[in-house]
Every structure is written in structure tokens, then in C-alpha cells.
Amino acid sequence: MAIAETVNNKKQPKQGMLENVMKQFDAAASLVNLNPNIKKILAVTNNELIIHFPVRMDNGDVEIFKGYRVQHNNALGPYKGGLRYHPTIDIDAVKALAMWMTWKTSLAGLPYGGAKGGIQLDPSKYSNAELERITRRFAYALGENIGPEHDIPAPDVNTNAQTMAWIADTYMSTKAPSERSKNQHVVTGKPIGSGGLEGRDRATGFGVFLTIKYWAAHKNVSLKDKTFIVQGFGNVGYWAAHFLEKEGAKMVGVQDAFGSITNAEGISVENLFIHTKNNQGRIEGFPNTSTIDKEAFFGINCDIFIPAALGNQITKYNANDIKAFLIAEGANGPTTVEAEEMLLNKGVDIIPDILCNSGGVIGSYFEWLQNRNGELWELDEILIKLDKKLKEVFRKVLETSESKVLDLRSAAYVIAIERIEKAYIQRGIFP
Numbered sequence: 001m002a003i004a005e006t007v008n009n010k011k012q013p014k015q016g017m018l019e020n021v022m023k024q025f026d027a028a029a030s031l032v033n034l035n036p037n038i039k040k041i042l043a044v045t046n047n048e049l050i051i052h053f054p055v056r057m058d059n060g061d062v063e064i065f066k067g068y069r070v071q072h073n074n075a076l077g078p079y080k081g082g083l084r085y086h087p088t089i090d091i092d093a094v095k096a097l098a099m100w101m102t103w104k105t106s107l108a109g110l111p112y113g114g115a116k117g118g119i120q121l122d123p124s125k126y127s128n129a130e131l132e133r134i135t136r137r138f139a140y141a142l143g144e145n146i147g148p149e150h151d152i153p154a155p156d157v158n159t160n161a162q163t164m165a166w167i168a169d170t171y172m173s174t175k176a177p178s179e180r181s182k183n184q185h186v187v188t189g190k191p192i193g194s195g196g197l198e199g200r201d202r203a204t205g206f207g208v209f210l211t212i213k214y215w216a217a218h219k220n221v222s223l224k225d226k227t228f229i230v231q232g233f234g235n236v237g238y239w240a241a242h243f244l245e246k247e248g249a250k251m252v253g254v255q256d257a258f259g260s261i262t263n264a265e266g267i268s269v270e271n272l273f274i275h276t277k278n279n280q281g282r283i284e285g286f287p288n289t290s291t292i293d294k295e296a297f298f299g300i301n302c303d304i305f306i307p308a309a310l311g312n313q314i315t316k317y318n319a320n321d322i323k324a325f326l327i328a329e330g331a332n333g334p335t336t337v338e339a340e341e342m343l344l345n346k347g348v349d350i351i352p353d354i355l356c357n358s359g360g361v362i363g364s365y366f367e368w369l370q371n372r373n374g375e376l377w378e379l380d381e382i383l384i385k386l387d388k389k390l391k392e393v394f395r396k397v398l399e400t401s402e403s404k405v406l407d408l409r410s411a412a413y414v415i416a417i418e419r420i421e422k423a424y425i426q427r428g429i430f431p
């Protein structure tokens, strides 16, 4: 609560993600009348690891980094969740993100629990060689706190297939030669050729698109010529926009960490993607668009808003500016509880993060299975399997939402929490 954000040049108190996820959990626990002992277990994390580790920089100096891995719950299987490299990462943020992973894997019916981790750093300040040493040193320090049947990291903000390859290689190098290849699935989201899954790169964004498509089919709405805005034009934002554009929708606004652009006539997703590749990942300077300020971005006229950046972006300070009738949460925790209430009251539908962006972890599950079984899956079959799995999860959320008269997030939480509760009750509550 101590941090502040600036809205319309005024400092406003900023709510932390942990506070947000706890409010969501408390509300859902009441809805399902959750067993009080299980509620106590789920309200806290199982393990929290903070590691300070030294790394030699290119100039010869040693810098100390702070890395995190939080394992929230493993009632349903090994801990699973991404690694984020970002200056705002702290223990509370990682706890919140780990909790969301527990609900997400449970909702998707996967044999996983929830975890998250990362390093508090701004990766743009380091060379590629430094990032490799930082990542390898972090992986080494994590040691047996991760493992292919225990806790399986994956990419998140500012990490990618290369990061995962360094972690897999470092982890495997600590094993006896005959054991190394059996440990490839210590991480998912690896490069193709190093055990990675065809299509894991687009799995999250494709899943975001699919959930929008299922929602549109349910509401009898055509996506053709619908307009959309995207906050965050990285892995998730780009791929979601790519598939929406292919479906005939038009991107009219984009925001990244460095600025916001708009054009009511449309912004080409593929041209912007090429532009960012040649511009250090940034959207700034893209031709035929106007630059607008951070807060004006939320008020752009559009039908669909895809937050695909950081948490707590849609707040009570900007919720009323939003024109979209649908928010599809590609990011984790982009909407505060207060903002959600305001949006629902004005009739905006929200496809919640734990459903909307679950294509990523479903893709990771496929990669894990592929590695475990020594198989190689093809892109077409993977995208079909992902569609089938996500469609079924979406159907269940919709059914619960209609039968219990709940918004989509509450319905998703009900399914997720009831599945975990059932596992504890079958086993005798305490793990």
C-alpha cells in the first residue's frame, strides 16, 4: 500500500497485487463455503525462497542480485509457474502471482500446483552475456528447489525460450551424465530443438484469442471489424493481436512500457511487430499513429481491451474511462477488485486472467508431457488440442456462471477452489 502511482498528475495510493488476489480468494471462499482448515492452508504459501547471488559483470565488477521462487500450493501436482525479470518484482508480487498460478492450473484441470519467481532487475541494463551469467547463477542457486517432478518454471515478463534453455542446461549439468536427458522438463517454454514445444511461443496469446472467440460465439457477436486495444506488445499481446487481426478485427491502440500509440483507422499488427523487432522491442516511432499519454490510452474508443502487461493496471482511477464492452485479461491480475466492480456495474464483461491466459500453462503441460514421454508433437495437433482443452474449461466457467448467477471470475474461482478442496478432503485435509 505504500507505493504510489501518478494519475492525472496526482499521486494516488497504489494497491498491491497480493491484496488483490487475497480479496478475490476471500470472496470465492465465501461463495463455495470453503472448509475453514483448507482456507487456512490456501491463504498462505507453502515455501518462499529469496536468494541473493553474486554475478561478475562485463566490466569485472561483481553485482548482487535478488531472486525469488514462491511455491504456493502443490495439492494437485508439482508447482508450476513462470519467472519474471523486472525491477518491480518483490516478495509480495511473487506471492500473488504464485497464488494465481494455483487457481489457474486447478481451473484448467492440470496435474499441477502454483508457483512463480523471478529476479529484481531491469534486463535492458545488462548485456546478453551478463543475462546468461545472471540466469545460470540463479538456476544454480535454486538447485533442487526446482525439478521436473517438483517445481517447473516457464517464461513470463522479460524472460523467453533462451532464458529457459540456460536454466535447463544449468540444471541438467548438475546431474550425472546418464540422468541429464531425463531432466529436460525441469522448465517449459524451451526453444524448439532443445525440447521445446511447437507453438508454446504463441500458446498464451492464442488462448487469449480463443477465449474471446468463445465469448463472442456465446453472445452471438461477430469479431469481424470489431476494434481492439492492447496494453503490452510482448509475447502475449502480440500473439493475441495477431490472431484477432486474422479474424478480421482491427487494432486501434497499443501501449508498452515506453509509450502509447493510436490510429482509429487501424494499426497493422504484423508491421508493428517488425517495427518493434528493429526498435529494441518498443512501439515508439511507428508511422501513421498518434502518440497519446498513458492514461488517455484507457479511454480509446474500442470494443475489446486486452491488458497484456503488468498487474493492477485497470484501477478505480481509469475504469470509468474504458469504452470496451469486453476485457480479455492476457496479463495476470491487471484489474483491481474495485475497478472490476465498477466495470461489471456498467455492463462490461471480463474474461478473467486464470481462464483467459491459461493457454500458456496448458501449452507448457503439453511440452512437459512431450519431454517426459520422449515424443515430438506437431504444431497443428497442438493447436487443436489446446483449442479443445480451453473450450471445455470455458464451457464449464460459463455453465457455472449461469447456474450460480456469477460473473466469469467468480465462476472460475469456484471451479478452481472446489477442485483443490476436493483433493484435500479425499486425502484427509493435511498434505
Ligand SMILES: NC(=O)C1=CN([C@@H]2O[C@H](COP(=O)(O)OP(=O)(O)OC[C@H]3O[C@@H](n4cnc5c(N)ncnc54)[C@H](O)[C@@H]3O)[C@@H](O)[C@H]2O)C=CC1
Pocket: 155, 156, 157, 158, 159, 204, 231, 232, 233, 234, 235, 236, 237, 255, 256, 257, 258, 308, 309, 310, 311, 330, 331, 332, 357, 358, 360, 361
Ligand atoms: N508469457 C506467457 O506465456 C504468459 C504470460 N502471462 C502474463 O502476460 C503478461 C505479459 O507477459 P509477456 O507477454 O510474456 O511479457 P513480455 O515481456 O513478452 O512483454 C511485456 C510487454 O508489456 C509491456 N509493459 C511492461 N510494463 C508496462 C507498463 N507499465 N505499461 C504498459 N506496458 C508495459 C512491455 O513493454 C512489453 O511490451 C504478464 O502479466 C504475464 O504474467 C500470462 C500467462 C502466460
Ligand SMILES: O=C(O)CCC(=O)C(=O)O
Pocket: 080, 081, 082, 083, 101, 104, 152, 153, 154, 155, 156, 188, 332, 357, 358, 360, 361, 362, 364
Ligand atoms: O507456462 C507456465 O508454466 C506458466 C506461465 C505463467 O507464468 C502464467 O501462466 O502466468
